[in-house]
Amino acid sequence: MAEKEQRNQADEGRTAVFKIPGTAYAAIALLTVCVTPIALGEIPGLEFLYLAPIALFVFVLRTRTVATRQGLAIRTMFGKRDIPWSSLKGLAITKKARVRAVLKDDTQVTLPTVRTRHLPVLSLVSEGLVADPSGLLDNEEPSPGKPAADKPTETGPSGAATQE
Numbered sequence: 001m002a003e004k005e006q007r008n009q010a011d012e013g014r015t016a017v018f019k020i021p022g023t024a025y026a027a028i029a030l031l032t033v034c035v036t037p038i039a040l041g042e043i044p045g046l047e048f049l050y051l052a053p054i055a056l057f058v059f060v061l062r063t064r065t066v067a068t069r070q071g072l073a074i075r076t077m078f079g080k081r082d083i084p085w086s087s088l089k090g091l092a093i094t095k096k097a098r099v100r101a102v103l104k105d106d107t108q109v110t111l112p113t114v115r116t117r118h119l120p121v122l123s124l125v126s127e128g129l130v131a132d133p134s135g136l137l138d139n140e141e142p143s144p145g146k147p148a149a150d151k152p153t154e155t156g157p158s159g160a161a162t163q164e
Contacts, residue, residue, distance in 0.1 A: 019065075025057070025060065028056050031053050031056070063077060064113060071086075090130075098110065098115065099116065119132060
C-alpha cells in the first residue's frame with residue numbers, strides 16, 4: 001500500500017505552495033484582543049469591528065499560489081484560477097520584487113505571495129518550462145572524481161593540482 005502511494009506521489013511530481021506565513025495569525029489574534037475593549041465597550045453597535053480580524057483571517061487562510069507539474073493554481077480571497085504551463089508566455093517581475101504570470105495573449109496575472117527569490121523553485125517544479133534567471137540551478141554538483149568544468153585547475157607550489 002505504501003509503495004502505491006509513493007508511486008502516485010512520484011507521478012504527480014514536485015509541488016510548491018507559496019502562502020502567507022503562519023505568524024500572520026498571531027498578528028490577527030493581537031488585533032482581535034485590541035479591538036475587544038472598543039467593540040464590547042459602553043457604546044452599543046461597535047461589534048462590527050470584529051469583521052476586520054475575521055476578514056484578515058480569511059485573507060491569510062485563502063491567499064496562495066500552488067505550483068505543480070501541470071501548472072499554477074492561484075487562489076485569492078474571492079476567487080481561484082488555474083494556469084497550465086502551456087498557456088504561460090513568461091514571468092514579469094515588478095519593481096517591488098513581485099512576480100506576475102504573462103499569458104500568451106499578453107495578459108498579466110499576479111501570483112500572490114510569489115517573489116523573485118522563489119523563481120528557482122518555480123523552475124524546479126515546472127521541470128525547466130520556466131527558466132531560472134538567477135542561475136542557481138545551472139551549476140549542478142559535479143560527480144565524485146570529476147573536477148568541475150567551470151573551475152580552472154592550477155598547479156600549486158607543491159606540484160599538486162588545486163581548484164579555486
